[in-house]
Amino acid sequence: MSVISTAFALFVNNPHQRRHTTRSITTTIQKTLYHSSSSSNTNTNNNNNYDEQQRNNYDTGTFTSLFSSPPSKEEIDPGVVEGTDLRIVKYPHPCLRAKNDEVILPDEQEHISKLGKEMLKVMYAAEGVGLAAPQVGVNKRLMVYNPTGDSKKWLEEKILVNPKIVEFSEAKDEEMEGCLSFPQMNGEVNRSKWIKVEAMTPRGKKVKKKFKGWEAVIFQHEYDHLDGVVYIDRLADETREKVQPRLNELIEEYDGDDGAL
Numbered sequence: 001m002s003v004i005s006t007a008f009a010l011f012v013n014n015p016h017q018r019r020h021t022t023r024s025i026t027t028t029i030q031k032t033l034y035h036s037s038s039s040s041n042t043n044t045n046n047n048n049n050y051d052e053q054q055r056n057n058y059d060t061g062t063f064t065s066l067f068s069s070p071p072s073k074e075e076i077d078p079g080v081v082e083g084t085d086l087r088i089v090k091y092p093h094p095c096l097r098a099k100n101d102e103v104i105l106p107d108e109q110e111h112i113s114k115l116g117k118e119m120l121k122v123m124y125a126a127e128g129v130g131l132a133a134p135q136v137g138v139n140k141r142l143m144v145y146n147p148t149g150d151s152k153k154w155l156e157e158k159i160l161v162n163p164k165i166v167e168f169s170e171a172k173d174e175e176m177e178g179c180l181s182f183p184q185m186n187g188e189v190n191r192s193k194w195i196k197v198e199a200m201t202p203r204g205k206k207v208k209k210k211f212k213g214w215e216a217v218i219f220q221h222e223y224d225h226l227d228g229v230v231y232i233d234r235l236a237d238e239t240r241e242k243v244q245p246r247l248n249e250l251i252e253e254y255d256g257d258d259g260a261l
């Protein structure tokens with residue numbers, strides 16, 4: 001396992017943590033799931049006040065570490081986000097497994113630009129750093145991300161249309177990942193250390209880049225979504241077994257009868 005753990009779809013750390021670090025394993029674990037409240041260690045919150053505490057934390061922008069807390073409500077679920085009707089769909093929503101259509105440019109330019117911007121809003125509200133269109137119930141080949149997870153650093157934002165990975169490094173790294181469609185769980189995933197990608201911007205500009213490290217992890221994770229692949233598919237058997245109880249909970253919470261595992 002690499003010393004560095006990345007965790008993106010997930011949850012950037014709070015400003016206190018951000019000051020200290022960027023990507024050591026311990027800090028990223030906090031950053032991953034569930035912000036750790038910097039003012040108090042609320043891990044012992046397994047009582048009836050837990051939900052209320054979470055709500056309060058949400059209001060103040062801090063979150064309880066759930067590593068030693070019982071899984072509870074979606075403390076990271078942004079619910080209704082101002083300026084968009086989009087909502088993050090959760091496993092086992094069928095959109096996560098459906099085929100995603102290529103975006104046709106320039107025909108869909110306007111729609112896709114708007115969608116991309118709204119997806120960024122939802123992503124920031126969920127404290128994430130990446131989001132793919134199927135995660136908001138739109139089966140199109142579109143992804144957005146911002147490696148900093150900071151909406152003020154909008155220069156780092158990417159809205160990529162019809163992305164492709166044209167080359168993968170053989171060298172791999174195992175890092176901790178989570179996903180906004182799989183709240184309250186995470187696991188280590190092995191991915192290429194670097195990738196070469198091609199994509200389009202919504203305005204039809206060609207993008208050709210090599211990504212490594214953090215951005216490569218985010219890109220590979222979001223790209224998987226566009227192929228109907230989710231990170232639980234890439235977990236080692238042992239890790240998968242560990243998270244299966246949480247997956248079972250998500251399956252139970254899903255209220256349609258069209259769930260796709």
Ligand SMILES: [Zn+2]
Binds near residue numbers: 222
């Ligand atoms: Zn994801």
